[in-house]
Amino acid sequence: MTSRFTAKRVLLTGGASGIGRACAERFAAEGARIAIGDVDLAGAQAVAATLDGAAFAYDARDPAAAARLAADAVDALGGIDVLLNVAGIMAWGRFEETTPETWQRTLDINLSGPFYLIQAAIPHLKESKGNVVSVASAGGLHPVYGTAAYGVSKAGIIAVTQAASLEYARFGVRINAVAPGGVDTPMHEKSAAGGGVDPAIFAEAAGRNMPKLTDRQACTPEEIAAAIAYLASDEARFVTGTTLVIDGGQITG
Numbered sequence: 001m002t003s004r005f006t007a008k009r010v011l012l013t014g015g016a017s018g019i020g021r022a023c024a025e026r027f028a029a030e031g032a033r034i035a036i037g038d039v040d041l042a043g044a045q046a047v048a049a050t051l052d053g054a055a056f057a058y059d060a061r062d063p064a065a066a067a068r069l070a071a072d073a074v075d076a077l078g079g080i081d082v083l084l085n086v087a088g089i090m091a092w093g094r095f096e097e098t099t100p101e102t103w104q105r106t107l108d109i110n111l112s113g114p115f116y117l118i119q120a121a122i123p124h125l126k127e128s129k130g131n132v133v134s135v136a137s138a139g140g141l142h143p144v145y146g147t148a149a150y151g152v153s154k155a156g157i158i159a160v161t162q163a164a165s166l167e168y169a170r171f172g173v174r175i176n177a178v179a180p181g182g183v184d185t186p187m188h189e190k191s192a193a194g195g196g197v198d199p200a201i202f203a204e205a206a207g208r209n210m211p212k213l214t215d216r217q218a219c220t221p222e223e224i225a226a227a228i229a230y231l232a233s234d235e236a237r238f239v240t241g242t243t244l245v246i247d248g249g250q251i252t253g
């Protein structure tokens with residue numbers, strides 16, 4: 001294992017589970033000090049405890065929570081070198097059946113949450129000449145059948161990444177994203193199990209552009225964490241405004 005993040009201060013959301021947890025472990029293994037914000041505080045504390053990190057209650061639906069989390073991270077770590085927006089939810093549902101509640105909740109958590117957190121972290125990132133990596137989705141570049149609200153939220157975070165990168169390159173702050181396809185995490189398990197939506201939607205989607213959902217050959221969270229670590233490291237010194245697709249060919253299929 002390389003040590004690209006020795007003494008770097010990393011704030012990440014969604015660290016209690018899946019890709020966020022894999023990121024916390026990967027960055028800590030490469031020397032980083034970690035602060036996790038998650039709505040699942042107990043889960044975040046359990047992960048942080050194994051990494052000598054800090055954990056804070058953070059609900060991405062609450063705009064005021066972003067400023068609190070950034071301040072908590074700065075108190076705990078002394079600054080922020082890397083912000084990773086990983087927290088998110090999946091929402092299945094046919095286009096015309098997507099309720100205002102699902103639409104709003106999905107946009108609040110997956111799009112507005114990262115937007116406000118980037119805003120809150122920017123003054124600290126300007127100081128550290130740091131960077132941001134947000135977890136979008138292949139579904140934000142090419143919609144996945146039956147997930148319109150999710151796809152729009154992830155297209156939005158790609159646009160946020162591009163917009164912010166334009167404004168902050170001159171301050172030496174890089175802003176990037178990754179776009180995974182299906183990744184083997186609790187989110188993926190919940191989706192495959194139905195998650196309370198009409199299971200017929202999975203049969204409709206199968207054979208279209210979610211093959212990974214049924215053949216169980218999904219990518220691992222560690223593989224996504226490795227790509228995120230590259231973007232957050234000095235090896236990607238000249239990379240900003242990009243969205244790195246890691247989907248095994250899903251959106252080209």
Ligand SMILES: NC(=O)c1ccc[n+]([C@@H]2O[C@H](COP(=O)([O-])OP(=O)(O)OC[C@H]3O[C@@H](n4cnc5c(N)ncnc54)[C@H](O)[C@@H]3O)[C@@H](O)[C@H]2O)c1
Pocket residue numbers: 013014015016017018019020037038039040043058059060061086087088089090109135136137138179180181182183184185186187188
């Ligand atoms: N798993 C996949 O197939 C896949 C594919 C593409 C993109 N993604 C994206 O990767 C990210 C991580 O997903 P995952 O698969 O690890 O899912 P996961 O369900 O394992 O983890 C999601 C984490 O986000 C946290 N979270 C949920 N709602 C929150 C809120 N309101 N405020 C703060 N934290 C909240 C959860 O507590 C959990 O720790 C998400 O943004 C997701 O959209 C996942």
